[in-house]
Amino acid sequence: MTPHVRFISADRPFLPELARAWLDEATRDGRDPADGVLFLPTRRAARAAAAAFLDAKGGPLIMPRIAAIGAADEAALGILAGLDLPPAITAEERRAILARLILGMGGRDGAPTTLAAALLLADDLALLLDTAAQAEIDLAETLPGIVAPDLAEHWQRTLDFLSIVTRTWPAILAERGAVDPAVRQRMLIDAQAERWRLTPPAHPVWLAGLAAAPPALGRLARVVAGLPHGCVVLPGFDPDLPDKAWSMLDHTPTHPQAGLNRLAEAIGVRREEVAPLREGGATGRETRVALLRRAFLPTAPAADIAAASADGLWRLDAADEQDEARAIALTLRHALETPGRHAALVTPDRGLAQRVAAELERLGIRAEDSAGERLADTPPAVLLRLLAAAAASDYDAVPLLALLKHPLVNAGLPAGRCRALARRLDLLLRAALPGPGFSAMRHAADHSTKPDEALSTFLADLQVSLRPLSLGPAKTSPASLLAGLVEAAEAIADELWTGEAGAALSEHLAVQIAALDALPDVEATELVPLLDAVLGNARLRRPRARDANPRVAIWGMMEARLQRVDTLVLGGLVEGVFPAEPEPGPWLSRPMRRAARLPDDAERIGEAAHDLGILIASCDEVILSAPRRRGRAPAVPSRFLARIDLALRGAGSALKQHPASHWSTRLDQPTLRIARPRPEPRPPARARPISYSISKVTTLLSDPYAIYAGEVLDLHTLNPLQAETDAALFGTITHDALKAVTRTRDWASAPDAAARLAHAFTSELRGKRLRRALEAFWLVRLERIAEWIVEIERGRLADLGKADDIKVELPGEWRFGHFTVKGRADRIERRGETLAIIDYKTGSPPADKAVEAGSAPQLPIEAVIAEAGGFPGFTGKVTELAYWKLSGGATEGETRALFGGNAGPLRAVIDAARTQIPALLAYYADPATPFLDAPHPGRKPYDQPFAGISRRAEWQEDA
Structure with missing residues (x-):
C-alpha cells in the first residue's frame, strides 16, 4: 500500500489549509470532525491550529484532539495505561549528579573545581546525552575510537573526561532503574507506533508539520502513513525541484528540502508519490517559490530564473541594531494602520526582540513576545541577584543602594519610608x-x-534582617547558602513571591535547591555565580496581557513555524544569528562529531532555511532586515539574504528598499534645528555673592555661570558613589598630613622629622580605606615626599632669623569696599620685612604664562592678601612666589619660583591682581551683568558640572 503522504506548498498558509482539508475529509466521509487526532510539532502550532479550525468552520465546533509531538508524553499520545517503561530521571536530579561527578574529578583533565562552573558544564553534558539519545547513538560504542593518533593530545584528555557519560552515567541510571528524558520520550513514541501498527485505530490520525525528524519520529511517521486513516502532511514540499537537485540532497544538508528528503526516506515514500493535500487556485505568490528554489540551487532552469520575482519582498537596511529595532517597530506600526491586518517580527536574536518590544511600547503598542522573558530578569529574581551581589561586596555603596532601591524592597517599613531612607543613605555614602x-x-x-x-537605626535593622545571609569563611552546603539568601530576601521584601514571576521563581528555586542538597559544600564567595547557574536560562511565559495588541506578535523561529501573517519582518539577518553559528559544543570537534555519527550542525541550517522559505513564501508582505553594524563591528549579511539577492540579480531584479529606515532616522531628529539663545541670568544685586574664595574667583574668570548656579541657585554636585581615587585625593592626603606635622617652625630640626611626617602620611592614607594596591603604591610615594620635604625644610631653616616665622595652611582675607576675598596659604614665610608664599602641588603647577595671563591667579591673589595684612602676623612685601611639586616619583619633589624669581614680572602680576580683581567683582555685582556660560573658550575649566543646567547643547554652535 502506498503511504499516505501529502504536502502543502510553501505559498499556502499551512494551518488554515490543514484545517480545511480535515473538515472537507470529515464531510466527505460522513464522520464527526471531532473524531481523530492531529499531531503538530509544537504547542504553539497546536494552539494556532485550534484557531484555524474555528476560522475554517466559520463558527464553534468540537475539534479533534490536537497534540504537540515535540512534547509527547502518555497523555499527549493517548497512552493512559498498559506501558511498562522505566521512569525518566528529572532534569534537576541529572544536573546535580553530573555536577557531583565533575567535581569528583578534582580538577583533573581541566575539570572545574567550583560548583557553579560544574553545573554549567553539567548542562553541556546533558545536552550531549540528549542529542545522542535522539539520534539513537550509543556514546559508549562510538566515542572511544574517534580520536586519530595524529590529533592533539588534549582531545584524548577530553575523551577521558567524557567517560562520565560513557561509563559512569549509564551505571548510575541502571542502578536507579531510570533513563534519560530523551530516551523515555523515544520509548513512548516507539510504543505508540507499535500499538498503531498492531492495532490500527478506526479514527483518523494525521502527523503534520514535520520538516525533519529524528529516527523515532521517522518510524512513527512511517506507521502513521501506513494506517488506513492515517496521513503525514509535509510543509513546504517542493514537487518542482529539479530531479538532479533532489538526488543530491543527501549530500547537501543545508538545502531547505534536505530534511524533507530524509523524512521521506524514513517513511519509505518516493517523491512522485507525495501529492498535494488540497487542490486550490493560484495564490499569487508562486513567483516567491520560484525565487527561493533558484536561491538555493547552484543552477536553475531558465524558466525558474524568469519566474523569480521580488513582488511583496522588501529589504530593510539599518545602520545598527538600535536603528534596526526602531525601523522594525515603525514597520509593524504601519501594518496595523490597515484594519484587520496582522503583523509579526520573526528573529532568533533575543536582543533585537527586546529592543523592538521596547520601541513598540514607545509607540503605544504592546506586542506579545512568544519567547517570554528570562526568569533571571524578572523583578523577584533581580532582587535575589542584587542581594547576592551586595552581600558578596560586604554591602558596598553601589550594590547596597541598587538593592534598597529595588521596587520590591521595603525592609519592613512602608514603601515610601524605605525609599526616603535609601535616598538619605545615598547622600551619606556620596559625602562620607x-x-x-x-x-x-x-x-x-x-x-x-x-x-x-533614624538612618543609623535603619541600617542596624537592615543588618539584622540580612543576618540569615552570612558569608563567613567556612564552607557551607549550596542548599543552605541559597536558603539563607531566600530567607534574607523574604525579610526585606514582603511581596517577593506575589504575581506570576514570584510564583514561577518560588517553584523553580524549590526544585533547584532540593536537587543541590546532596552536593558538596562550597565557599561563600561562590554565591553570585551559583545563583546565576541555578537560575540558568529558565523562562517565564506569561499569559497574553489584556492590553496586548492581538494583531502584532514577536516570534522566535520555532514559534513562527507553520504560522502566517499579512506583514512579516525577518529581523537580524546577519551571519552568526540567522542562521545561528553552528556550535559543535565544548567536547567534540566537527570531524569527531561526524565520526561519532552525531547529527551534523549543517542539518540545522537546512531546517532554518526551510522555515525561512515557508515564511517568505506564505506571507503577503515580507521585509528582510539586516543592520550594517552589530555591536562595534561591521555585520555580514546572512547567507540566506545574500542568496536571495543573487537570485534576483540573475533574474534582472532586486529587492526594494523599505522606507522604514528613513522613518527611523526622522523619528528622533527635528527637521530644523532651532538655535536657542545663550542663557544670560541677571539676578538682583542682593542675590549676588560679595564674598569669594580664591578658587571661586578663578571659576568666575573662566565660567561665570558656575558661580551663578552654585552661589545664587545653591546647586552643588554630588560625589559619585564608590568614587575612583584620583590626584585630588592624593593632594588632600598630602596637605592634611603636612598641616598636622609642620605647625612649628623648627619641626624639621628633629632627628625623626622624616619618620614623623611619613607616619602622618600613613595615618591619613589609611584613614581613607583605599584599595590595598593603591594604598601601597601611594605609601611609597608619600615616604619619598616626606624625606624630600625634610631635606628642603632644613635648608630653608638654615638662614631663617629668630624674628622670622613660617606658617602652614594659614587662612587670610582681603577686604575692599563691601567685597571679601578669602584664601589659605599652604606655606607663608616672613623673612625680615619680606614675605614668601609657597603653594604645594601634587600635580603639575600652572605655567608662568597662565599666571601672567590671569587664568591661574591663586598665588598673585595670596600675595595681595599678604601685602594688605590679611594673613595674621605676616605683613610686608612679597618677594617670592613659588610652587613645590610633590610627586614622590623618580624625582621626589621640585621647587619652582614663579618667573624664576624675577622681581619685574612678579610685581606686575601682583599689581594686576590688586587692580583687576576688585574691578571683576564689582562688574559681577552689577545687576545688569549676566553670568554667562563659558564666555571664554580658551579658559574652559576641566570640570564643567553645570553644562547640562545651562542646556549648552541647545545653543552652542559646535554642540
Missing part, C-alpha cells in the same frame, strides 16, 4: 565615602556633620 560594611556606614551616619539617628 565610608567604605563597605554596615559598621562603617553606621559610624558615618552617627558622626556626620548632621548625625542621622
